[in-house]
Amino acid sequence: MNDLPGEFGRHLARDRRRSAHTVRAYEATAVRLIQFLGEHWGEAIAPAALGKVSAADLRAYLAHRRGQGLGNASAARELSAVRTFLKWVGGDDASPRIKGPRVKKGVPRPVAPADAVALAEEVAEDAAEPWIGARDWAILLLLYGAGLRIGEAVGLTGAVLPLGETMAVTGKRDKTRIVPLLPQVRDAIDDYVAASPWPVDRGEALFRGAKGGPLSAGVVRKSVQAARTRLGLTDRTTPHALRHSFATHLLGRGADLRQLQELLGHASLSSTQIYTAVDAAHLLDVYRNAHPRA
Known part of the structure; x- marks a missing residue:
């Protein structure tokens, strides 16, 4: 399990031809997700368990990340990376569908x-x-x-x-x-x-x-x-x-x-x-x- 994020990164670089920057970001997301689930579920995470991640688990993970200061756009990218990782591990059905964060329209503001x-x-x-x-x-x-x-x-x-x-x-x-x-x-x-x-x-x-x-x-x-x-x-x-x-x-x-x-x-x-x-x-x-x- 320790090398699963690394294998995921190698897949992105070799098979998906993603940039080195994207590979690093997605690997880091995979590491964070596994660590969070281990604490959230109170048990060691096996690869097979990743196929059982629920929408509630993902919402809890995003809430955890938002609590660390993640903005809306960054949270949307984090969710995209999580979905890509879960689909790679367990197929399309392994990533539950949840709505990503949305930004309310209003007066012009600088991009954070x-x-x-x-x-x-x-x-x-x-x-x-x-x-x-x-x-x-x-x-x-x-x-x-x-x-x-x-x-x-x-x-x-x-x-x-x-x-x-x-x-x-x-x-x-x-x-x-x-x-x-x-x-x-x-x-x-x-x-x-x-x-x-x-x-x-x-x-x-x-x-x-x-x-x-x-x-x-x-x-x-x-x-x-x-x-x-x-x-x-x-x-x-x-x-x-x-x-x-x-x-x-x-x-x-x-x-x-x-x-x-x-x-x-x-x-x-x-x-x-x-x-x-x-x-x-x-x-x-x-x-x-x-x-x-x-």
Whole structure:
């Protein structure tokens, strides 16, 4: 039983051609599920017992994970991983049907960090080829981790390579700005370049479509739309919403408005100031939900 999650991971990599990131995430979910069931049932878990997991068991597991701080989109992905694991162990009937979490529609809000990562993971996992999954993962991390517009991301060329701690980005009105690159973002781009079947020349598009031409922003938007539906996120969860989240989360952690204006490539400070209202609304929600006298 100890190596069952490892065997599951090898199946995903070998037979399902899942990315290394997805394999790690699904293996970790399998480990967590087995540990939870052992405590929940009060007995050691044998592989045959996994075929007896009930809808109530899965709801209890999700409640346990939500208690550990899992957001709605992350919980939906966790449930998807659990279902995949149970079906692998015991067939289609081994995974009981329960409804995944849903997000209530409301006023626009930044995408939570865990949900932004879950969205990127879902898009990457659903890709037709591993290299396309690596491409989509890199692009969405650029939007969320560096604040790029989707048009700026797909407009990058091979001239940005090799990557350093910063990247020059040409935005609206041909204005160039310098954005910092987190190590995770650099690694994601490097992984995509290594996996891509197309050569990366300085004057050619960095991100390629399935047939080798420059990637269209519409392809990314379509993939995000499908992923957010599966995760139960609202239709406001778009590629541009990841850029908004980048800005709002930086502001919430004390970033200066002028610095944020430079990072986003806004022509005027008034464009950046909208995030002060968004952040204030978010803080008010936290206050109302947490303060005993709110």
